[in-house]
Amino acid sequence: MKCVVIGGGPAGRAAAMELAALENDVTILERKFIGGTCLNEGCMVVCGLNDVARFLDEARKLRDLGVVDLEYSADYRRIVAGVRETLSRIRHVTERETLDAGVEIIYADAEVSEGKVIAGDDELPYDRLIIATGARPGIPPIEGAEKAITYRDVLDLERIPEKLVIIGGGVIAAEFAGIFSSLGSDVTVVSRSEFLGKLDPLIRDYVMRKLLKDVRILENTSTTSIDEDGAETSAERIEGLTLLATGQRPNSEFLDGFVELRENGAVKVNERMETSRKHVYAAGDVTGGQGTTPVARMEGVVAGLNAAGVERRIDYRYLPYAISLGYDVGFIETGNPEGREAVIPGLAGPGSFWSVPEGKTGLNKVRIQDDGTAAAVYSVAPGARLIMPYLSLLMRMGVSMYEFEGFVETHPSTDGVYKLMRFLSRY
CATH class of the missing domain: 3.30.390.30 (FAD/NAD-linked reductase, C-terminal dimerisation domain)
Structure with missing residues (x-):
């Protein structure tokens, strides 16, 4: 059975490898880098930067306790170079693992139609299609939003920002606030509602008092405009480079009219990860789900197995x-x-x-x-x-x-x- 998977992130790779293990002919179409957002722009970037931030925090702590004598500074360009080199190594291993599983990888944009996918100059027929094209940073309708950066731009910075304004109140906002505060930035977070509002109140309070104690957090505050020098909010103007951490937008525009989409652009699927079109499945962030890599992999496995005729249903309990x-x-x-x-x-x-x-x-x-x-x-x-x-x-x-x-x-x-x-x- 010929199977095409669009997207080489955690969901797409999981689906492809399940299908290949069941002796199907599987091709992944990936527009840029294998590994998706997690490896190339998200989780692993956070890991690399956060390891440095934690090291600096520990160094300061031991110095202040008089345990060690230290003189140090953080060179952001060197940090970024190290992160990029490590990501490249992981990407190589990930690609090799995928190929060794019997999956072909083609790097190209994809256009979909009934029974075939166009990838560059290639026309790929399929019996089963799995869509795992992920998501990108959501850009809110704020005046001047195009002058802000997102997590995609963090490794392009030349230096550690002296002042950083983070717009958002979720996990991404919290993680980058912690990282850049530890690296030496004066960080302000502007959240239009309660910061980390879905977290247990006791744990949330501990995070704000202990783990983000040097971060200024403005809650229930809207951002009205952004420019090169900072952001205007409903409370005050804040100077600094602005980073948007305002959620994700599914990469689904090329599917409009091909499968049913939800109002937010997410591909609509059932518990078997089936879309509205027969023999077409979807998994990962493009479905607008939980937004974590393990869940994307889990959805990819369910999509791949069902595409292969093995009955599976997704289980989101106790994540x-x-x-x-x-x-x-x-x-x-x-x-x-x-x-x-x-x-x-x-x-x-x-x-x-x-x-x-x-x-x-x-x-x-x-x-x-x-x-x-x-x-x-x-x-x-x-x-x-x-x-x-x-x-x-x-x-x-x-x-x-x-x-x-x-x-x-x-x-x-x-x-x-x-x-x-x-x-x-x-x-």
């Missing part, structure tokens, strides 16, 4: 999330406010030992229902993102948190969630 700041902020939220809650500070351990003097070891919160089902788990800790996927799996499997009474942890560890689980299992 783990994380925000990359000075510490990871990991959480699983079911939306159920009922249950018993317990909260403890973070534990001293690898990555947090030298934070004890300043009382910044993190925070843990768990909420469980009477039957032992976890309703929510939150952790602010050096390794918070590592524990969440495993808890997510246990929650999907229906494991009662009461079973954590017999939990044996590795030590030393900064994971305080297990302590709360054991405590709540007894009371």
